[in-house]
Amino acid sequence: MPYLSNARYWLSGLSDGDIRGIAHKINQDGISCTPNFLTGEDLGQMRSFVSATIKRAGQQTVSLKSDELAGSGLDDLGNSAEFKALFARLYSIGLGRPAPEVKFYQILRCLTGKSVAEHSLVFHYDSYAITALIPVEIPEFGRRGDFLIIPNTRGIRSNYLFNLADKAVLDNALTQRILRRRASGGAGMKHVSMVPGNLYLFWGYRSIHTNEPVDEGAVRATALFHYADPHADSYLKRQLGRG
Template sequence: MDTVSALDATTPEISDDRLQSLFSAMERDGYCCIPDFLTPASLMTMQAFVASSVRSSQNEYVVFRGSEAVKGSGLDELAQSTRFQSIFSRLYVASRNKPAPAVEFYQLLRCLTGKGMMQHSLNFHYDSYLVTALIPIVIPTTGRAGDLLLVPNTRPVRGTYAGNLVDKIMVDKIRQKSLRTRALNDPASFTRIKMVPGNLYLFWGYRSIHANEPCDPDTVRATALYHYFDPHADSRLKARLRR
C-alpha cells in the first residue's frame, strides 16, 4: 500500500449527499462540523507533537507554517489525503459552479499559550482563502476554552484584489476596536464554535469575519488550519504590493 491510500484508510469518506448538507450548513449557519474526523490514534500523535512543541517554546505561543514544519505529526500527511482534499474541491464546485483548481493548502498549526495569549486572540479578520478548515488538537478543559467567534458570510468573493483589500483594511484597522468591544460586551451576537478535539469545522474564511477568544495563559489551545483557494492569486496588484 502506498502512503496516500494508507492515509485515506483512516480519513472518513464524505458522500456527495453529505457534502451537500455540509455546504448548506455553511451557507445557512456559517459553519459545519464533521464530528470525530480524526481517529483517536491520529489525534494522539498530533497532541504529542503539540506537547513537545510547547515545551520547546518554553510555554509561549508558537505557530508552524506549511507541511514541512509539522512533519511527523500526521498533519502533513492529512494534507495529502485525497479524501480530505476532495471535501475542499467539492465545496468549491458547490459554491462557484465551476471546476475546482488543484487542492493546495496554506497550512498552519497554532499553539496558543502563555503570556502572549492576548496578543494572538480577538484579532478579527477575513482570511485570504475561500475555505477554512479547522481541526482542534488541544482545547483547554479548565478556564476559558478559546472558542471561535464568527460573523459569517458578511461579504461575497470580490471581483478584484483591490476590493478585497478595502474589506480587509476596514476590519483590520477601522472596525477592529468595535468588534473587540462587542466580543467582550455582547458575545452572544457572534456565531460561536465550541471546539472538540478531533472534529473538523469548515467555514468560508474569506467571506466571514472571525477570531479566537483567549484562553487562560497556563493552558494550551492548539488548532490545525487548512486554507484553500486564494481568489486573487493571479492579481497583478497583489504581486506588486508583495514585492
C-alpha cells in the same frame, strides 16, 4: 487501529448530496461540524508533536507551516487524496466554480503563555475561500479559546483591490474595538466551543472570525487548512509582495 481511519472512512463515503449538505450548513449557519473526525489515537500523535513544539518555543505561542509539520500526522492528512477531494468538491458545489488544484496553506497554531492576548480577539478575513479548522488540544477548564465568527458578511471580490479595502476597514482599531464589545454576545456573532478531533468547515474568505483567549498556563492547539486564494493571479498582489 490504522492511522486516520475514521477520517478516511468518512471522506471516502461522501456523496454529492452530502457535500451539498455541508455547503448548505455553512451558508445557513456559518460553519459545518463533523464530530469525531479524528480518533483518540490520531490526537495522541498530534498532541505529542504540539507538546514538543511548545517546549522548543519556551512555552510560548507558536505557529508552524506546512513544511514544519513532518511527523505530526497533520502532514499525512494534508497530503491525503480523500481530504483534498473534499475541498475540491465543496468549492465546486458550494461556490459554483471549477475547483483549482488543491494546494493547502496549512498552519498548526499553538496558543499558550504570556502572549495569548496578542493572538486573541483579532478579527479578520482569511485570504482563502475555504477554511478547515481541526482542534487538537482545547483547555478543559477556564478560558477555552472559543471560536467566534460573523458568517458570510461579504462575497468573493472580483478584484484584489476591493479585498484590500475590506481588510483595511476590518483592521481599523475602531472596528476591532466595536467587534470585541460584541464578542460577549452581540448580534450576528456566533460562539463555537471547539471539541478536539472534530472537523469544522467555513467560508474563511467571506466570514469575520477570531478566537477568544485562553489562560496563560493552558494550551489551545488548532490545525488550519486554507484552500483556494481568489486573488492568486492578481498582479497587484504580486507587486505588493503578497503573492
